[in-house]
Amino acid sequence: MRRRLFLQTTGMATSLLALGEHARLAGESPKAKPIRSPFLENNFAPVPEEVTADRLKVVGKLPAELDGMYVRNGPNPQFEPLGPYHWFDGDGMLHGVHLREGKASYRNRWVRTEGWQEEHRAGKSLHGGLLTMPDFKKIAQGKDGYKNAANTALIWFNGQLLALWEGGTPHAIKVPELETRGRFTFGGQLKHACTAHPKIDPTTGEMMFFGYGPVKPHVQYSVADARGRIVRTTPIEIPRGVMMHDFAITARYSLFLDLPEIFDFQELLRSGKIMKFDARLGARVGIIPRHGKASEIKWFPIAPCYVFHTLNAHDEGEEVCLVACRMKEFSGDLSKTPLQQLPPRNELPLLHRWRFNMKTGKVKEEPLDDVTSEFPRFDERRLGQKIRYGYTMKLGMDGYLKYDLEKGTCATHRNGKGRYGGEAVFVPRPEGRTEDEGWLVSYIHDEGRGKSELVVIDAQEFTRPPIARVLLPVRVPFGFHGTWLPRKILDG
Numbered sequence: 001m002r003r004r005l006f007l008q009t010t011g012m013a014t015s016l017l018a019l020g021e022h023a024r025l026a027g028e029s030p031k032a033k034p035i036r037s038p039f040l041e042n043n044f045a046p047v048p049e050e051v052t053a054d055r056l057k058v059v060g061k062l063p064a065e066l067d068g069m070y071v072r073n074g075p076n077p078q079f080e081p082l083g084p085y086h087w088f089d090g091d092g093m094l095h096g097v098h099l100r101e102g103k104a105s106y107r108n109r110w111v112r113t114e115g116w117q118e119e120h121r122a123g124k125s126l127h128g129g130l131l132t133m134p135d136f137k138k139i140a141q142g143k144d145g146y147k148n149a150a151n152t153a154l155i156w157f158n159g160q161l162l163a164l165w166e167g168g169t170p171h172a173i174k175v176p177e178l179e180t181r182g183r184f185t186f187g188g189q190l191k192h193a194c195t196a197h198p199k200i201d202p203t204t205g206e207m208m209f210f211g212y213g214p215v216k217p218h219v220q221y222s223v224a225d226a227r228g229r230i231v232r233t234t235p236i237e238i239p240r241g242v243m244m245h246d247f248a249i250t251a252r253y254s255l256f257l258d259l260p261e262i263f264d265f266q267e268l269l270r271s272g273k274i275m276k277f278d279a280r281l282g283a284r285v286g287i288i289p290r291h292g293k294a295s296e297i298k299w300f301p302i303a304p305c306y307v308f309h310t311l312n313a314h315d316e317g318e319e320v321c322l323v324a325c326r327m328k329e330f331s332g333d334l335s336k337t338p339l340q341q342l343p344p345r346n347e348l349p350l351l352h353r354w355r356f357n358m359k360t361g362k363v364k365e366e367p368l369d370d371v372t373s374e375f376p377r378f379d380e381r382r383l384g385q386k387i388r389y390g391y392t393m394k395l396g397m398d399g400y401l402k403y404d405l406e407k408g409t410c411a412t413h414r415n416g417k418g419r420y421g422g423e424a425v426f427v428p429r430p431e432g433r434t435e436d437e438g439w440l441v442s443y444i445h446d447e448g449r450g451k452s453e454l455v456v457i458d459a460q461e462f463t464r465p466p467i468a469r470v471l472l473p474v475r476v477p478f479g480f481h482g483t484w485l486p487r488k489i490l491d492g
Contacts, residue, residue, distance in 0.1 A: 039334070044478050050107075050108055057470075061102065063439065067487040072423075073093070073150075073153055073482065075092070078119055078125075081125055082128050086131045088334075092111035092151030093477075095476050096178055097470055106473060108178075111173070113149070133265070153480060157200060158224075158226070164198070167193055167213075190222075197247070201249065205226025208222075208249050210256070218238045218241055220233055221256070240262055240281070241262060251384050253287050256287075261275055262275065264276050276331070283304045300354075302365060308327075310324040311390045321354070323354075324354075342372070351390075369403070378390045379435055388404060393422060397420040400413040425441055426439075426440055436459045439459060440456075440462075441484065442454070442457075443479075452474070452475050454469070
């Protein structure tokens with residue numbers, strides 16, 4: 001098996017190096033003339049400074065029980081990009097609001113990765129992004145082909161806040177200061193990239209995660225115990241390199257999405273897009289016991305589609321149930337922001353449910369709504385278990401949806417005219433008795449005022465205006481994923 005893997009890896013590396021030479025001869029280079037991107041304009045544009053501010057103005061009243069820190073990650077390029085800019089390229093910046101005793105403070109900090117520090121010393125950008133060719137020599141050596149931006153998500157694990165980027169190693173962050181400690185490698189055990197969406201079992205404390213890349217075996221699935229030790233890494237072979245941004249777990253299984261969103265460097269040369277969707281390749285979901293061998297994975301064919309984010313999954317008798325935001329296809333085109341133009345109809349994400357029968361191999365799937373939304377969140381104390389409520393961001397970024405999966409109903413929270421937000425994180429009320437007893441917190445940008453704020457929405461009074469708004473001293477650009485750190489974590 002090792003010999004076969006070596007030959008596969010060597011062959012792929014040779015092909016990539018040849019393609020890189022093709023790109024060089026064709027004139028493709030990270031030093032190509034910059035092309036202005038809409039993701040560098042308006043509230044997608046980066047902010048130039050790190051700021052710390054106390055005694056922020058609060059409109060309304062912050063709940064006394066809301067005691068902790070909301071931190072969100074997102075792209076914030078330090079310097080003007082070298083060439084075409086993709087929203088996923090920018091250096092990670094953390095924006096945090098610390099709430100205690102009804103008062104609020106704010107700070108933002110870059111994630112100081114090796115690439116960030118290298119460019120900071122040079123005073124300019126040195127690395128291309130996803131719309132330029134990667135460093136094929138590094139890929140051939142098993143290293144990252146692009147700069148690790150650490151810009152996508154955050155997770156608290158084993159006493160560490162980790163800033164995540166699916167193409168590389170996590171970075172440990174000191175809280176509440178938000179200072180970068182350095183790369184987090186599980187004590188040197190980590191030998192593959194780490195997904196931006198690890199899953200932590202709230203019962204066992206285990207963290208399940210995976211890495212993927214252009215060489216076989218394409219997926220490396222790992223399990224770390226509650227003490228932070230990687231106890232298992234399982235290679236899962238799939239036919240081709242696909243973008244596998246997220247996955248899901250249940251109490252017994254891990255679910256992997258082998259969907260036909262493929263990496264194609266020839267396509268990058270032709271059209272400037274590194275990914276393309278090919279429904280002819282089919283789609284399937286692989287379900288493996290949490291500590292199972294690769295030979296134990298069961299593959300279930302599903303209708304061709306693409307999924308960026310899963311909501312949750314759970315076991316239900318002989319079935320495994322998965323809920324996620326599903327698109328019929330994804331062209332890989334991010335040339336316009338959601339505020340400029342919604343994607344084509346086939347690329348609109350809708351909440352969807354699959355049921356996989358582990359005994360018969362049959363699959364049932366059904367749409368749960370016809371309203372487009374993304375960035376699903378829920379009470380993560382129930383991760384991998386059956387949940388009743390889920391929350392998503394409307395695709396126009398102008399509001400949020402609350403799903404009652406038991407009743408099959410949906411409620412809408414509207415941000416108001418000219419007020420746009422991002423993912424909303426659910427914060428459970430301490431000692432709360434029901435699943436939706438808590439708050440949603442998110443950053444909102446008011447286009448009319450040109451100001452940003454943190455909003456607090458009562459999840460049980462979802463359609464009403466926020467119960468509190470923290471007015472921020474600086475603009476917070478639109479970003480990706482965040483987390484809530486309760487006081488017991490901050491006080492350590």
